[in-house]
Amino acid sequence: MAFQGTLTGNLGMKPELKTFNSGKMKTELRVAVRQQDKDAPAFWVQVDLWDKSAEYAANYLDKGDSIYAQGTIKEEFFTRRNGEAGHKIVLQYARIELFKNNKDKETVVVPTPQPAMNPTPAPTYVSNDPVVPEVDEIPF
Secondary structure (H helix, E strand, O other): OOOEEEEEEOOOOEEEEEEEEOEEEEEEEEEEEEOOOOOOOOOOEEEEEEHHHHHHHHHHOOOOEEEEEEEEEEEEEEEOOOOOOEEEEEEEEEEEEEEOOEEEEOOOOEEEEEEOOOOOOOOOOOOOOOOOOOOOOOOO
C-alpha cells in the first residue's frame, strides 16, 4: 500500500546529482521539517527525485532553501556502521516547488521553452455591441 505525503522544510545540504549507467539521474535531498512543538528538534526526511526533477534540484537548489515536496512515503531500514539497526523516512517520486531561496538577492531561473520564431498573432476581436445592454434583459 502506498501512502501519499506532503512536507515543507529546509534543505540540510547542497543536492548532488547521481547518474547511473542506464542514463537515469537521481538526487537525494535531506530536508529538515519543523515540528509543531517549537522546542522539538527538526524531523529529517529524505526526498528522492529522478531524471528532470533531479537535474533541476542539482542545478537550482542549495543548502538552506525552503521547499514544498509531495510524493509517496516509504520507510527504509538499514544497518549503521557500528552495527546498530536504523530506519529513515523517504518521500519517493516527489514533485517539488521552491518556496524561498536562502540567498535573498539571488533569483532562481527556471528553464522555459523558447517561443517559436514566427508565432501566429492572436486574433483580434472587434465588436460594436455594448458591454452593458441598454434594456434590462435578465429573465428573472
